Amino acid sequence: MTARTRKPPTLEDVAREARVSLKTASRVLNGAINVRQEKADRVRAVMERIGYRPNELARSLMTRKSSVIGMIVANLANPFITSVIHEVQEVARSHGYVAIVTSSKGRPDIERMEIETLVRRRIDGLILAPAESRRDTITDALPNDLPLVTLDQLVRGASFDSVTITNRRSACDATQHLLGHGYRRIVAIGTRPHLYTSKERITGYRESMRRASFEPRVCCVDHEDLLTSEWFDKEVIRGQSADAVLSLNWVTTLHFLRGLDALGIRGGRNIPFIAFDDFDLGDVLSPRLTVVRQPSELLGRESAQLLFDRMNGKRRPKPDAVVLPAGLIIRESCGCKGSRSSS
Amino acid sequence: MTARTRKPPTLEDVAREARVSLKTASRVLNGAINVRQEKADRVRAVMERIGYRPNELARSLMTRKSSVIGMIVANLANPFITSVIHEVQEVARSHGYVAIVTSSKGRPDIERMEIETLVRRRIDGLILAPAESRRDTITDALPNDLPLVTLDQLVRGASFDSVTITNRRSACDATQHLLGHGYRRIVAIGTRPHLYTSKERITGYRESMRRASFEPRVCCVDHEDLLTSEWFDKEVIRGQSADAVLSLNWVTTLHFLRGLDALGIRGGRNIPFIAFDDFDLGDVLSPRLTVVRQPSELLGRESAQLLFDRMNGKRRPKPDAVVLPAGLIIRESCGCKGSRSSS
DNA sequence: ATGAAAGCGCTAACAT
């Protein structure tokens, strides 16, 4: 065993060294005003000298407030989510909180376990990007008084705050844009069609197609592993004779572009193409990706702010359902003429 | 205030309801064997019924073990780091731990504050991707007995474990590969040249150039904001008449490709090009990116494993310095003929 | 196998 040299100093050690009572030391620690300057200085000097670090665990136990929020996401690899996390952490830090971020891998069973460990650690609030759109899988695992904000996926009939984007509307806009280019056999591709976001985006797509009197063509798989180049070739390209594609999420786009590439097809060039979610190099890809860009920073800030408001009782009892706009970033892959100089 | 309806049940509540002593309930909770089956079942039934959740905070206070590790990274947006985090969390979870991951933004002052908050929360170990390569900024803020593993940046003269990659060697290989294509005015570009990783990579690059009797050309800036297209044009392209480029890190590559694009130049096509760190679409980009790929999953697993070994006293007292190989993924941007079918 | 008492390091409530 690594012998921890000695126990770290406690507030009692500080008090003894500074010849004040424990409570006075505590007051100094918490910046209380009613302490004589002289004693306060003495206490602070001792703290500095012996390297005192307050034990946040002990404090939390007493105050019933851990100063920790939890955040559960589906997939850490998605840069969209990374950006959300970053903003959440900024807000958390500004409130003196830290965030424990874990991943559910999109699986409700893992999500449940993650919730359990977070609850045991007595988090003060939770930001959850649900693995499913079902309410009971979440509420069952949660103390009913834990402030909760859901993100991305909307959980219907839920009694907690949510932050989502204009899924339907943005899918509508994207489809319309492709229709405007004259494409008619536009195929929507994606994963996990039963998810709220998928359903909404598909609905938006369908609306646009119907309005234009074209037949909607939706190709979805249950798991991303099924997004092989063979599948794209057979189901999308040939099966639907696609003349344009709308990709409903990040992971689909990733596999789609790789799959096409393996087939010797250039996404966006040979097949016009709009995707939900941007990529780090989406603006440099050839052709540049036209995407529906989720306002990830805003999503992070809004959801965290909502959570802290709720934790501080600053909101109406009624849950808030914030919907943020996701805008179409028109570049080239949709068929628009880009401004790329040479090639 | 949101009135938390009622205090969550404690082990004492469980014990009372199950008509056993507090200690017996505790034994059941911790899976001790010396409890009569009948009582154990009763206790478990009560726990289930009243929705008891052990308070990890209280347990931690007593056991002096928080079951939390900290992880501080420079930049959450870098997909390489995301992948490391994911693996660290997997290892942590397998040990019954959670990880609190925070970002230093590459700034030592923020790093220091983050260390402080983590120490106050009594983390049992820390995985740190240092913002700088200086030892004292780290050790000053840290209890000297806290198990620590550094990642990515090596801190010289340090007495803790580290996990790094073959920076010098990989830079050497990458440069050699470009030289093999016949380029001689190869320019190494990057940020923060004083960092360990930068220095090592630059050294590797210089070695290769010298060995081939070509003049090394290094263009670095102190902050990524200075990586403008004007800078690339003036300093790299024209200033050095570069006929090939070696990008020393992810953020540089990102700005480089965008900058070139703004100049109407295709990275990899017009300017042959190898980069440290891969991109999500690096294999689909035209031309496909030739990269030095850091074994991020392995880095995550190794560093976490090292940390837990250290925490459990399973290592020799001497600090370990693990060096993992980063391999060259040869695609097209270096000038190699790709296998892309059409274009 | 079981329980009573002490205590982890801090803050809350009530003194003074």
Added chain:
DNA sequence: ATGTTAGCGCTTTCAT
């Protein structure tokens, strides 16, 4: 302005 006494929810002696 300062100190005293409890006690947060658990685990750890040390009895029995």
